[in-house]
Amino acid sequence: MxxxxxxxxxxxxxxxxxxxxxxxxxxLPFNFRRNPIQCTVSTSNSTKATxxxxxxxxxxxxxxxxxxxxxxWLTDSGLPPQxxxxxxxxxxxxxxxxxxxxxxxxxxLFVPPSLFITADSEWTCGEAGxxxxxxxxxxxxxxxxxxxxxxxxxxxxxxxxxxxALPRQPYSLLYWTREELDRYLEASQIRQRAIERVTNVxxxxxxxxxRIFSKYPALFPEExxxxxxxxxxFGILFSRLVRLPSLGGKVxxxxxxxxxxHSCEVDAFLDYDxxxxxVVFSTDGSYEPxxxxxxxxxxxxxxxxxxxxxxxxxxxxxxxxxxxxSLSISKSDKCYKEKLEALRKHGLSASQCYPIQVTGWPxxxxxxxxxxxxxxxxxxxxxxxxxxxxxxxxxKKDLRYSEIExxxxxxxLDSCEVSISKYNKFLQASGSMDLDVxxxxxxxxxxxxxQLAVDLSTSERRILFRAQYILRRRLRDxxxxxxxxxxxxxxxxxxxx
Numbered sequence: 001m002x003x004x005x006x007x008x009x010x011x012x013x014x015x016x017x018x019x020x021x022x023x024x025x026x027x028l029p030f031n032f033r034r035n036p037i038q039c040t041v042s043t044s045n046s047t048k049a050t051x052x053x054x055x056x057x058x059x060x061x062x063x064x065x066x067x068x069x070x071x072x073w074l075t076d077s078g079l080p081p082q083x084x085x086x087x088x089x090x091x092x093x094x095x096x097x098x099x100x101x102x103x104x105x106x107x108x109l110f111v112p113p114s115l116f117i118t119a120d121s122e123w124t125c126g127e128a129g130x131x132x133x134x135x136x137x138x139x140x141x142x143x144x145x146x147x148x149x150x151x152x153x154x155x156x157x158x159x160x161x162x163x164x165a166l167p168r169q170p171y172s173l174l175y176w177t178r179e180e181l182d183r184y185l186e187a188s189q190i191r192q193r194a195i196e197r198v199t200n201v202x203x204x205x206x207x208x209x210x211r212i213f214s215k216y217p218a219l220f221p222e223e224x225x226x227x228x229x230x231x232x233x234f235g236i237l238f239s240r241l242v243r244l245p246s247l248g249g250k251v252x253x254x255x256x257x258x259x260x261x262h263s264c265e266v267d268a269f270l271d272y273d274x275x276x277x278x279v280v281f282s283t284d285g286s287y288e289p290x291x292x293x294x295x296x297x298x299x300x301x302x303x304x305x306x307x308x309x310x311x312x313x314x315x316x317x318x319x320x321x322x323x324x325x326s327l328s329i330s331k332s333d334k335c336y337k338e339k340l341e342a343l344r345k346h347g348l349s350a351s352q353c354y355p356i357q358v359t360g361w362p363x364x365x366x367x368x369x370x371x372x373x374x375x376x377x378x379x380x381x382x383x384x385x386x387x388x389x390x391x392x393x394x395x396k397k398d399l400r401y402s403e404i405e406x407x408x409x410x411x412x413l414d415s416c417e418v419s420i421s422k423y424n425k426f427l428q429a430s431g432s433m434d435l436d437v438x439x440x441x442x443x444x445x446x447x448x449x450x451q452l453a454v455d456l457s458t459s460e461r462r463i464l465f466r467a468q469y470i471l472r473r474r475l476r477d478x479x480x481x482x483x484x485x486x487x488x489x490x491x492x493x494x495x496x497x
Contacts, residue, residue: 055232057151058168062093066165073161074256078112082256086165089292092261092311102287109257109270110278117159117253119143124153128219135212139251141204143241144233145225152224162255170235171310174198176449184453187422188460189324189353190303197238197307205230238308244279246272254279262309263294264318270295301355302459312455315462322355323460325467327365327415329372338379339371342386352389358466361412363398364389369408370401378404406478413471416464423461430454 059066067086075081084096102108119139123129128149132142150157157163169175173194176184185191205227213220240258244250257270257279266284273280281295297305301322302312313321328351329339340350354365367388374381381401388397401408430450 055168055229057154057163058166058232059164061167061169061171062088064088064094066161067094069161070165070255074115078114079256080110083108084293086259089261091263091292094259095261095292095294096259098287098289098291098293100289102283102293104283104286106283107273107276107280108283108293109280110273110276111254111257111280112278113272115255116279117143117146117255118250119146121146122158123149124157125149125219128216131212131216131219137208137212140234140237141208143251143253144204144230144237145208145220147233147236148225148229151229159255166236168232170232170239172231172235172238173307173310174201174231174235174238180446180449184449185456187419187426187457188303188453189326190307190456193303194307201230201234202227204234239310242270242279244270244272246274257281260293260295262297262305264296264313264320266294266296268295269298302456306452306456310452312452312459315455315459318459320357321459321463322357323419323463324353325356325361325365325412325415325419325464326351326353327368327372327412328352333372335374335376335379335382339374339382339386342371342382343389345383346386346390347392348386348390356416356463356467358463360470361467362391364391365412366408367397367399369411370399370404373404373407373411374401375404406475409471409475409478413468413475416468416471420461420464420468423457423464426457427454427461430457 064086071082071086083098083100083102085099086094087097089095089097119142123146129146132145137145147163150159151163154160173181173190174197176194178195178198181191181194185194209222209225213222213225236253240253241251242254242257244252254270260270260281268281268284270279270281272278283293287293297309299320300308301320302318303323305318306312329336329343331350333339336350343349343352348368352368354362354368356365367385371382371385371389374385378401384397385399388399430453
């Protein structure tokens with residue numbers, strides 16, 4: 001699975017019209033653009049875990065059945081001799097393993113541009129690609145449709161050996177049912193992001209089906225271009241698409257490079273090397289023959305890694321791990337309307353999520369807490385607080401309001417403890433959770449999903465425990481200081497009396 005860093009949460013498909021091409025479709029670095037998509041997707045709580053329709057191409061995620069054909073095709077297509085081979089591994093099921101000694105700082109891969117899959121790649125069915133371009137379809141849904149089209153073309157596609165080596169069902173939250181998301185991720189904010197992602201993918205497919213596929217059924221037959229194949233293609237894109245900074249941020253699937261697995265302990269990233277004219281990475285450590293070679297998928301939390309790649313690192317091994325803490329302005333606040341107005345002016349709402357790490361929390365979170373607890377007498381500062389609470393602000397201001405700092409810290413602590421109680425409830429119940437399945441295959445799947453959820457909840461709760469400890473200590477020190485000052489003041493008052 002190759003890094004999809006800075007590309008994953010992106011615009012899928014804005015509303016578009018035949019014969020009208022939008023001048024630019026920009027990817028968004030942190031959030032889906034939700035409002036343009038019109039879709040009919042059920043978010044009801046299903047009582048059954050449905051088994052997805054089997055994709056007719058690809059292979060099992062741990063399979064090496066097509067590995068030799070892939071490597072031969074890559075070599076024949078211009079990939080230079082490699083110091084790594086695709087093998088079964090302990091971490092990631094399959095990955096690239098060193099065949100020779102690899103030095104620290106050595107450049108590897110050198111995948112030429114002729115092997116990139118981009119929005120400019122040639123279609124086996126040229127007419128289908130022409131229709132999508134005429135309708136101004138953005139890169140992500142364009143590439144998703146391209147993958148399905150090439151996969152269904154079988155041997156006539158130049159990418160057939162590559163597609164045959166892709167997982168038939170990518171590890172992705174796109175394959176979790178709504179009931180499973182609600183049940184296993186009830187304590188984590190990743191649940192809502194997963195629901196939004198599924199909604200966007202389904203909405204994108206519905207938009208394409210309504211506006212293009214239904215009008216060209218010979219080019220886009222429903223037995224090939226359907227929601228299950230779109231889940232597959234988007235799952236591939238979310239876990240494998242790479243943004244290449246040296247090519248102006250161009251996004252591409254890079255065969256062979258996408259077989260590298262992630263490690264939280266390395267800082268090696270894929271990029272295009274202009275001197276060698278290929279995608280490379282420089283190792284930040286040495287490898288001996290037989291050792292798996294790793295890259296980094298980016299500075300992502302465990303929740304983000306689960307969302308796109310379907311795995312959770314061991315607790316405490318991810319230095320970039322974080323948990324989203326939800327904060328809300330109380331509707332009973334006397335200044336609720338004024339505070340909400342100030343927040344909306346800066347693109348915020350009455351409920352906001354901010355990332356907390358073991359090392360602390362962002363300045364924006366503290367600014368939001370100040371706003372949440374500020375009294376009517378501070379209404380003149382509402383605008384300043386709301387601006388500082390927005391990560392869109394170009395100037396980072398470390399605001400300090402000493403008169404309400406204790407209340408702000410207590411507000412954050414209360415929010416932390418509400419969140420901790422949710423994690424405690426889930427983790428306590430997980431041991432006796434009824435999986436409610438009869439099929440052994442479904443039972444194994446449910447056990448796997450539950451373990452992922454337990455691992456995620458444990459790592460996120462650990463961060464909240466750390467924040468709780470820091471907040472309690474700071475509040476204790478503040479209150480002790482206030483008590484000491486009050487004692488001294490009372491002593492002086494008695495003396496002067």
